[in-house]
Amino acid sequence: MRRKAWLTFGLTLIILFSVTGCQTNAPENIDLQKTVTAAQLRAMVKTKSKYYYVGFDRRLEPSEDVKMYVPLLHYLERKTGYKFRLRVFPQDADIAREMEQKQIQFAIIGPVSLLRAEKYGVKSLVMGITAKGISRYRAMIVTQPGSSIKTIRDLRGRTLAFGSRTSTQGYLIPRIMLAQAGLDLGDLASFESFQSHADAANAVLSGRFAAAALQDTLAEKLAAEGLVKIVATSAYYPCSGVSVTPGVDPAVAAAVRQALLDFEPQGKDRKGLYQWNNSEMPKGFAKVEGDPYAVLRPWAQRFGLLNG
Known part of the structure; x- marks a missing residue:
């Protein structure tokens, strides 16, 4: 039974190291028809890189x-x-x-x-x-090009797409921008946090939200393509x-x-x-x-x- 258990463990180990990817050395080819001893399996485990x-x-x-x-x-x-x-x-x-x-x-x-x-x-x-x-970056608030929103204060009563709550450019810096403009989340008609800058951008591009808080590079790229209008830019903060x-x-x-x-x-x-x-x-x-x-x-x- 002990030998059988080691063989089962060995098969699991071989499969694990075969599917995880990003390994520079090809896994050793093992003939599963042959007996693999407990000592051989211990040696295999010991030689695997950390x-x-x-x-x-x-x-x-x-x-x-x-x-x-x-x-x-x-x-x-x-x-x-x-x-x-x-x-x-x-x-x-x-x-x-x-x-x-x-x-x-x-x-x-x-x-x-x-x-x-x-x-x-x-x-x-x-x-x-x-x-x-x-080593500093900014956040920007964007809208659709034809939007009536011209400044950050115009967001009162409007919808805003944020990035994740753990995003600095997508959430923290835009919250600072709102606070410095005298606005809080309660002043918005509604808001939502998305998992990525791309998702937040899509929310305004699709018309589901009136504005979005984005990282500066993405906002500038979309603005250069005529897809959005930048209505507010933050100060620089550590990146x-x-x-x-x-x-x-x-x-x-x-x-x-x-x-x-x-x-x-x-x-x-x-x-x-x-x-x-x-x-x-x-x-x-x-x-x-x-x-x-x-x-x-x-x-x-x-x-x-x-x-x-």
Whole structure:
């Protein structure tokens, strides 16, 4: 019975490592007609490389996010010698909690998710560099081109599509914009939070909502195509980056940090990337100086985004 149990475990293990993908070495071919001893199975388990799992905040369609981030993990593998896997969570998953539970060791996340995860000991490793060459970005409010909405104050009594409540550009910064204009959620006819910037954009493009809160790059792209009109632009705030959970070997974290700082997506590391210009760090990554997210922390607290 013990030998049979080990054989069953071995078959399960082989299937698992065959379907997870992103593995650089082809799995060993094993003749299932032959006997696999317990000692051989133990050796197989022992020699499997350790993987570090990486999560991310949703920005575009999940499939597009995955295609964009997987080449970055391949780059990290080449530069550091460690193995990485991308982990995709359900729409309602709390990535801060997933980090607390060690489901992932690294995360490509925005300031809100990082601020929510701070209580679990999560630290910012690097910050993204935007197309403007800075580590700050903005949010914008857009409407259909022919809308009567001309300023953010015209949103009173109208409908507004937000991004996810954990989105900095899609929710937190637009809430700051509304507050600074003397508006609160109660002043809107209705509002809804969508899972991605793309979903929020589609909500206004389809006419289901009068306006949408979007990241600046997407809003500017849609405006340049004549699909939307930008009616409000925020101030600049610190942008997204890569964070690390406590418990990760400091040597591993340091290697990942240096590899990200060395990453040149518009230069020597461009080959193999997938639409990296659509990311929030199109020009790579920069060092974290001081406490860049201090300006957002009280606002996130005020809007109840750090609870849970």
